[in-house]
Amino acid sequence: MSEGGVKRAASPTRAISPPPLRRKVATVTKKSVANFFTPASQKKPEPITWRILGTSLIVGKYVPEKSAPQTVSEQARRIASFDLDSTLIKTISGNTFPKSPKDWQWWDPAVPGKLKELNSEGYQVVIFSNQKMIKVQKDIKHGNSESKSLSNFKEKMTAVMTQLDIPISVYAATTDPEYRKPRLGMWREFQDDYDLDVSGIDLKGSFFIGDAAGRPGDHSNVDRGFGTNAGMVFKTPEEFFLAHPPMEVPEIFDPESYIKSAPGSPRESESFARKHPLELVIFCGSPGSGKSTYFWKNLEPLGYERVNQDILGTNPEARKSLPGIAFADYGRRYQAPTLDEGFEDITPVEFEFKGTDEEKELWRQYWI
Structure with missing residues (x-):
């Protein structure tokens, strides 16, 4: 140090290290210790269980901690x-698809209360959802046991079902x-x-609510x-939650009307004859x-x-199942x-x- 007591300036070439971080002391609670040593048979079951069927169906089941065990009823x-x-x-974002697992809110404030009311009235509440954007395959590239889209869906549905806190299941088809x-x-x-083949389902008293109503x-x-x-009553969310009157729907294809009810029906086609x-x-x-x-x-x-694309093999796509939009396009064109x-003659062939x-x-069923 110089006579004036002035400290030597630090060398600009010398590395300046940040102060060392204090080591965090991990704390272990009595509860976590007790849970670690508790036999598996005595541990409380997780409220939500997940399972995957093949690569196409995700099933999540939520059972509240204080929920009474399900019993088989003859009713x-x-x-x-x-x-x-x-x-x-x-x-919340207003996007068609969520930005993150937290990008959700109730469709209407009345929704959670209505679902809890249905549970108290003895209904079995269940969700059926088409989720084509979810990839069930494992994310091997990044070392994850499941894909990000699946993890995000589970996180979101865990939040939804936990807020409801009623016995509920979700079935998501990919x-x-x-x-x-x-x-x-x-x-x-x-x-x-749910072993509903034992007690059966009251279809007249059951219903399905959805927005894809045509x-x-x-x-x-x-x-x-x-x-x-499924044979259930159908309503839109507006009709069910908001008591709106049913909206008029354009005539929708009804497969029932195309099934011949008895011999001699006007739809019965004439036999084909070689000319x-x-x-x-x-x-x-x-x-x-x-x-x-x-x-x-x-x-x-x-x-x-007979000659067609199946026999010629000129169009590999000809054997694939087509989506509904393709049939709508055929009808339009x-x-x-x-x-x-x-042509010498044209013979319409009714179904x-x-x-x-x-x-x-x-x-009799809808398929697309």
């Missing part, structure tokens, strides 16, 4: 079932069309999980179709409309040969053939159901 159960997005919850609404894969899984502006009518397929030794018959119809079935039943016995195009009662039940 038919009433089911209060709901869609999730735009029915029970909506995003990619497999058999589980996705309007098909009944989720509904059947729910019946198995109204102008709705993205689809899969919720209405799901409720109809010339050499003929070319062209079928005009969308995928799944019955062209192949008609050929095998009416033309193949008469010696006709369809132009009925005319004699002016050079005529032939099959067992079990097959008829399948034909």
